[in-house]
Amino acid sequence: MGFEMEQTDQLIMDTAHRLFADHCSAGVVNSAEMGTEPTKLMQAILEAGLPLAWVPEEAGGVGGSLALGFNLIRQAAGFALAAPLAETLVANRVLADSKLAVDESWAVLVSDGGALPMLTDGKVTGLVENAPMPPGVARLVAPVSDQGAVRIAVFAPDSAEIEHRESLAGEPRARVHWKEALPLQLSSALDDMSEDGLRQFCALVRACQIAGAMEKMNELTVTYVKERQQFGRALGKFQAIQHMVADIAGESALANAAVEQAVRELSAHPRPFGDSADSLLSIATAKVVASEAAGTVSRLAHQCHGAMGFSYEYPLQQYSRRIWSWREEYGSEFYWSERIGLAVAEELQSSAPGQTEGRVWDIVSR
Amino acid sequence: MSETIRFNFPAPVIDDSVNRLRREVRAFLHEEIRRGSFRPVTDCWCSGIDPDFSRKLGQRGWLGVTWPKQYGGQELSALHRYVITEELLVAGAPVHAHWIADRQSGPLILATGTEEMKRTLLPRIAAGECFVALGLSEPESGSDLASVRTRAHKVQGGWQITGTKLWSSGAQICQYMTVLARTSERDDKNRHEGLTQFLVPLDSPGVSVRGIRDMSGVEHFNESHFEKVFVPENAVLGSVGGGWKQITSELALERSGPERLLSTFVVLEKAFLQAAGSMAGHQAAVMGAMVARIRALRAMSLGVAALLEQGQYPEVEASLVKDLGTRFEQDIVERLREFWPIQLKQSYGDEFHYLLADSLLRQPSFTLRGGTNEVLKGIIARGMGLR
Numbered sequence A: 001m002g003f004e005m006e007q008t009d010q011l012i013m014d015t016a017h018r019l020f021a022d023h024c025s026a027g028v029v030n031s032a033e034m035g036t037e038p039t040k041l042m043q044a045i046l047e048a049g050l051p052l053a054w055v056p057e058e059a060g061g062v063g064g065s066l067a068l069g070f071n072l073i074r075q076a077a078g079f080a081l082a083a084p085l086a087e088t089l090v091a092n093r094v095l096a097d098s099k100l101a102v103d104e105s106w107a108v109l110v111s112d113g114g115a116l117p118m119l120t121d122g123k124v125t126g127l128v129e130n131a132p133m134p135p136g137v138a139r140l141v142a143p144v145s146d147q148g149a150v151r152i153a154v155f156a157p158d159s160a161e162i163e164h165r166e167s168l169a170g171e172p173r174a175r176v177h178w179k180e181a182l183p184l185q186l187s188s189a190l191d192d193m194s195e196d197g198l199r200q201f202c203a204l205v206r207a208c209q210i211a212g213a214m215e216k217m218n219e220l221t222v223t224y225v226k227e228r229q230q231f232g233r234a235l236g237k238f239q240a241i242q243h244m245v246a247d248i249a250g251e252s253a254l255a256n257a258a259v260e261q262a263v264r265e266l267s268a269h270p271r272p273f274g275d276s277a278d279s280l281l282s283i284a285t286a287k288v289v290a291s292e293a294a295g296t297v298s299r300l301a302h303q304c305h306g307a308m309g310f311s312y313e314y315p316l317q318q319y320s321r322r323i324w325s326w327r328e329e330y331g332s333e334f335y336w337s338e339r340i341g342l343a344v345a346e347e348l349q350s351s352a353p354g355q356t357e358g359r360v361w362d363i364v365s366r
Numbered sequence B: 001m002s003e004t005i006r007f008n009f010p011a012p013v014i015d016d017s018v019n020r021l022r023r024e025v026r027a028f029l030h031e032e033i034r035r036g037s038f039r040p041v042t043d044c045w046c047s048g049i050d051p052d053f054s055r056k057l058g059q060r061g062w063l064g065v066t067w068p069k070q071y072g073g074q075e076l077s078a079l080h081r082y083v084i085t086e087e088l089l090v091a092g093a094p095v096h097a098h099w100i101a102d103r104q105s106g107p108l109i110l111a112t113g114t115e116e117m118k119r120t121l122l123p124r125i126a127a128g129e130c131f132v133a134l135g136l137s138e139p140e141s142g143s144d145l146a147s148v149r150t151r152a153h154k155v156q157g158g159w160q161i162t163g164t165k166l167w168s169s170g171a172q173i174c175q176y177m178t179v180l181a182r183t184s185e186r187d188d189k190n191r192h193e194g195l196t197q198f199l200v201p202l203d204s205p206g207v208s209v210r211g212i213r214d215m216s217g218v219e220h221f222n223e224s225h226f227e228k229v230f231v232p233e234n235a236v237l238g239s240v241g242g243g244w245k246q247i248t249s250e251l252a253l254e255r256s257g258p259e260r261l262l263s264t265f266v267v268l269e270k271a272f273l274q275a276a277g278s279m280a281g282h283q284a285a286v287m288g289a290m291v292a293r294i295r296a297l298r299a300m301s302l303g304v305a306a307l308l309e310q311g312q313y314p315e316v317e318a319s320l321v322k323d324l325g326t327r328f329e330q331d332i333v334e335r336l337r338e339f340w341p342i343q344l345k346q347s348y349g350d351e352f353h354y355l356l357a358d359s360l361l362r363q364p365s366f367t368l369r370g371g372t373n374e375v376l377k378g379i380i381a382r383g384m385g386l387r
């Protein structure tokens, strides 16, 4: 709902839901963080072809809409999915859009929203501080800058110095350093991709994940306060608890509405990795609102859960730790709100004298 | 296995006619401001009273737009009405006189009034010539509205009403008030039974209306006494004893409109104009964050409008919009203070200072009127099965 999907999309969503429910229990998520690879989950996702949802049919994919992919990403986040589905979806779409081959293995976009590595004489040099880097990833897909133009370079993992790290939630991240590395494949310069367009797209993916995780946190909280009894009644009967739950619902709904609006906006543009003023505003809005909500929702959900929510075994923490790291990735609410403020001011400054009246509203209601 | 909690905010269908209407209204308002026909005010739907301006809007066909043509309407969609109200709000136009009648009383009369009422009153409301006040709250009844004490007794040919209504916005310029009264003895087991709504002409013998000055310095709300006021049989709105159900569905309509997030937009707009030349760093982030939140709130509010248009009754979604939106309208003022301190009364300074000070002095009411945020949170919690 909310994302306008086609009917066949619903079948894919249902398949994915069953698959996540079967293979990605809270126990699986915790063990994955402790080092037990969720092989069944990973295999099932590849077999179902989910990472190809955004790849056009002629390139061997599903040819799904942006809405379908974002819906999958949101649903996966609701399971704290212990597999890099979102990353591979994005990497495969980037490959397809740059006319490079896509295959059925895991791939990641090695990019963190910072400056792109440079291409000189066919070789890549540069540092990506915080790239997703799941174990078993076969291909690194790197947007690189060739005198300002974006090209896509594909590498094997042994092409770079890689320092493995973990996000707050134990998701694999890495510092990736290329020194005059020769790509396996290299696209031509791409008119319809820009550094900022890629950054925006990835920021929207994180906002969408935050929205999906917060829905789950809302659900966990509602279930918990209905069951847990204190002073002879369910916690949910206390007005103080009811008001916290209402605030969780509100922030979560707001983030979802902003993400859905941005996906609709982006879907109306032919170039999802290009940047346009309209998509900037919508995507920045989504990332700001989702990242702000992440703080509020995690605080309130933990408060409602008492000590139980602080335990490793209870699933809430997998979601709160994820949204705490996702809100920082590809630009926090502080970064994107500054971008909005500057963009609005710039538009006001460039309006003809006498044309500024009502201009801010024009931008807001666009 | 618990159900996923997902609130639904679909994209409204905004066709060319909606966009055209928006442009027309916008152009009209810019021209009016340019000609100095009004001075933009903050919280204009609750503070800017100008019956002449309301009549101008009526003449253009911008009031009662969703109603049937035979009753003076245009048979346009709720979205057409939505964009008209948005444009009026962000321009700070003096729209308070007709606001309640256009938003609430008109639709109530359309749904529950007699044919005669519809034929005589609705065209006048749509023309911006007839204004209606809301008579719900009383000295002893606020959030607990079912406890109202105003009493209507059956008499020969009609009803006799006695009681006091409090806080009725704009009643001093209204010709009518919709009055919620008890028509049968209160039954503590069925507190919502026995309530009835009446349409009472405010020039009836026995009615007195007294203005109450608010903390921002204006007399916009009122205390109204009804002393054995006679109204005929056909002044009953809907069914005798069925008033509670009517007002709760009425309130759902009033909860999610753009006036629940845009009451202070006019001051944010002016703040951007002040800051644009030197916008940078922290200030850009603070002001940009407000734009982000408004855009997200607007997506929610438009989503509820789309649901209403589909004939759904999204009570929880509407309450979410009002709870988040009204708190945000207040926040805008608090956040702007960082860059523009607010110390003096409205009139000491330029237009921007006027709007800032007036916004600060008016904002406590945002989270009270139309059902307090605590009451809204109760509705949301009930929607999630906690009550």
Ligand SMILES: Cc1cc2nc3c(=O)[nH]c(=O)nc-3n(C[C@H](O)[C@H](O)[C@H](O)COP(=O)(O)OP(=O)(O)OC[C@H]3O[C@@H](n4cnc5c(N)ncnc54)[C@H](O)[C@@H]3O)c2cc1C
Binding pocket: A239, B046, B133, B134, B135, B136, B137, B138, B141, B142, B143, B144, B166, B167, B168, B169, B221, B365, B368, B369, B370, B371, B372, B373, B374, B375
């Ligand atoms: C500017 C303005 C315009 C208004 N216009 C109109 C109008 O045109 N017509 C009209 O009829 N009324 C009008 N009102 C009145 C408005 O509807 C009431 O203010 C509102 O319903 C709250 O009632 P109250 O003020 O008596 O507060 P109370 O109900 O006394 O509440 C005081 C505080 O207690 C809290 N509270 C109350 N009950 C509970 C509970 N069960 N649980 C938790 N907290 C609770 C409230 O949330 C609030 O914070 C207007 C009010 C304002 C401020």
